[in-house]
Amino acid sequence: MLACSTLLAGCSQLQTAHESATQPSVPTAAKEASPDATPSGDAPVKVRILAFNDLHGNLEPPHLAVFAPDPNREHSSVVVPAGGIAYMADAISRLKQENPNHAVVSAGDMIGASPLLSALFLDEATIDAVNAIGIDFNAVGNHEFDKGSNELLRMQHGGCERFTPRLPCSLDGHFAGANFGFLAANTQRKNGGTLFPAIGIKTFGDGARSVKVGFIGLTLKGTAKLVAPGGVQGIRFADEAATANTLVPQLKAQGADAIVVLIHQGGTTAGSYNGCSGLAGDIVPILDRLDPAIDVVVSGHTHHAYICDYRPPQANRSLLLTSAGRYGMLLTDIELAIDPHAHKVVGKAARNVIVQNEGFTDDKGRSVAPNAAYPRFAQNAAVAAVVERYAQASAPLAQRTVGRLTASLSRQPVASGESPLGNLIADAQLAATQAPQNGGAQLALMNPGGVRADIEVPPEGGNVNFAQLFKAQPFGNNLIVRRLTGKQLRTVLEQQFRSGSNTTARPRVLFPSQGFSYAYDLKQPPGKRIRDMKLNGKPVQDNAYYRVTMNSYLANGGDNFSVFKRGEPVAGGMPDIDALEGYLQIRSPVSPPATDRIQRLDR
Incomplete structure (x- = not known):
């Protein structure tokens, strides 16, 4: 049975990018082991969630690298060139092939503060590229509001109505909008409604072994102080934890076996992109107040990458906290083991995968080559074609x-x-x-x-x-x-x-x-x-x-x-x-x- 993605109500088949069956499997390195059997003795349903955040319209490789552990030398690191949305699409495609039960999500700032290639076209280029990947949900971040709420609504629904000094639909004369759902539970209008749906649900499998994963999308409550006030007039950003907690009963009533929060707020750490040393920041007090029914928090905003098995004070449970850093340089691979009979998560694991590209030469003429110690990705053809089309259109202005x-x-x-x-x-x-x-x-x-x-x-x-x-x-x-x-x-x-x-x-x-x-x-x-x-x-x-x-x-x-x-x-x-x-x-x-x-x- 095909996975089914819903936004509050209704159901539509997920649009996916082209997936090459010839690509090798990417090895898994889990944060925690997921059980092979549920308490009832039956095998759990394994669900893979692939997450990124703070893409900021970086469609081309950003000419940046990740410092990663050297597998051949203890306490040493190697430089791994990373990023580029076509390479990230290939990583997503490979990981999707390993598990038919998958969802792809973003924790905000997908657009805004973008390089010329995307910003010249009001970030229509980024929406088109992400459409070609095939994702489910994006939790709205503060930079999504850079050009105002009306322009953000256009990003979701499409059209060429003009809300900015720059002309929309300048490449094709039309814009279809995002084929994935924007979520913004705490972005509230004066009438009490939300700018975008608060939650989304995705169903995997069928019959007695079907499971549902519920997603809550949250924007940091300080957004109004980070964007031009005129663009968010008539909108308030409510408390993140309180909003999420009020939605848990609604998701449970709709049959959610697992709950994942996508929040554009985050923390900082002092260690590896797959570690959690010295976790601090605005995300921590939010985590401490979340309903125990929430299993995973996918975060963003700070541009720090981490994987945390976080245990709130005086709590008898832990939750998984993740962030993929910035600019599509990392992709978070999350695995949930769900007991379809007890309707709960019995195991969870995560790791950040480096989206290694073909390398680059920086502005000072220094070469950063691919590193054989880490998997290398190719460009997804469909996504690369979108990027190239916009690159050719922007080149005369960009290179002047x-x-x-x-x-x-x-x-x-x-x-x-x-x-x-x-x-x-x-x-x-x-x-x-x-x-x-x-x-x-x-x-x-x-x-x-x-x-x-x-x-x-x-x-x-x-x-x-x-x-x-x-x-x-x-x-x-x-x-x-x-x-x-x-x-x-x-x-x-x-x-x-x-x-x-x-x-x-x-x-x-x-x-x-x-x-x-x-x-x-x-x-x-x-x-x-x-x-x-x-x-x-x-x-x-x-x-x-x-x-x-x-x-x-x-x-x-x-x-x-x-x-x-x-x-x-x-x-x-x-x-x-x-x-x-x-x-x-x-x-x-x-x-x-x-x-x-x-x-x-x-x-």
Whole structure:
């Protein structure tokens, strides 16, 4: 009997990608052993769940590697090139062949903050590629809301209605939407309903040996602080654990023998991608409050990979916690052994499989070759064809030279919180809006979360193409100039230390443009931390007005910088990527700016 996938109600045959019967089996290394027999003496039903998270539209190999244990040398590691959705599709296909009872799921951020190849087409490219793989459910993450809830609904249902500055359906003139289900149990509308279905159920086998696995999809409750507020207007993100717990009776009533939570929230660990050393982070208190009937939690968001047999405090049970890291470099292989008579899980196991590709040469000319110690995957032909089609369409724009750098631009912060790339983006935004007709801006501030990748060139310097710019700044925001008082500007900077989920331990420091400087002291109480604000060498006055450039994400109060919303609008409209491109074109060759605009006094 074919597996049947349902979203709350109704049932449809699962669409699968082409699976090659000639591929060798991938060896299994389980976290825990699954029993060969149930308490009744009957064999359990084995169900395989394949999971990934935080793909972020990385369709092509990301030119990154996994540090994996060296099987030939104790306490040593080897470098394994990994990623690329066509290679991940092959890994999924091979593992599906080993067990007809399978489901494929994602724990969010499948789209958003994507490289040019996908972002240029509003992530329609990623949805088309994942459609070709054949998956069941995706729990909506915060980045799925980058372009607003209406655009996200278009990703699910298809169509060409325009909700963004970029034109949808630009390749074909049509877009069918996802053939898998989006789940978002705690993403609630004002009327009490959810933006997407809360749960999904998949049935395996038939008759007395049929089993059902229920899936709950959750978005992190802090999403509203991580996306532009206008895009989630009228939506609230409820508590994750409380929402999941209320859905357990509903799934049990529908016959679920196992319950899997797909949640876009996660933790950090200090060990191997298949380990759980030092588990910490926002996922832990959620786990501690979950109903004991929940068997597996597939997590994401932090980009850390782990496999954990987690036992909540004062609990007489454990649950399996997994994450596949990021960008399709790993694939989580989960096995559940389900007693069809007792209607419960009697064994569970998991491991992260490296999606090893054909290797790559990095921007510095260094070769990273495949490693024979780990399985190597080929490109799934159907998925590769989707990627290639979009790659050819984007190539003329992606490969266009936009300027030259004397050295690479890093986004990594120095002690003050600045970074060379962040400061340069702020400089570019100021330059684009300084003219009176463009707003007459006096300074610019850039959020660190909007800078997604370094811009690398050879040590002697080199040309930069548009794809590199887009990878560093992929969100497609527009520049806005607003008039703020000096006091409001000071308050904005104070908000750096309580922005989003950050605290004084990890402040979200805004990148300042050239000519604007200040100091901060985290030993001082809230509201008293910002010192010595200056603009072009002159003290910033509380009662004076200043024209400040920001992107539309910040202008809407993104990252919880709510004071920006109170500023008086002056001008706006230019895409942020155009400002960066224009800056490089006019000033090339450009050198990395100094990171001396902010002084940290408490160190």
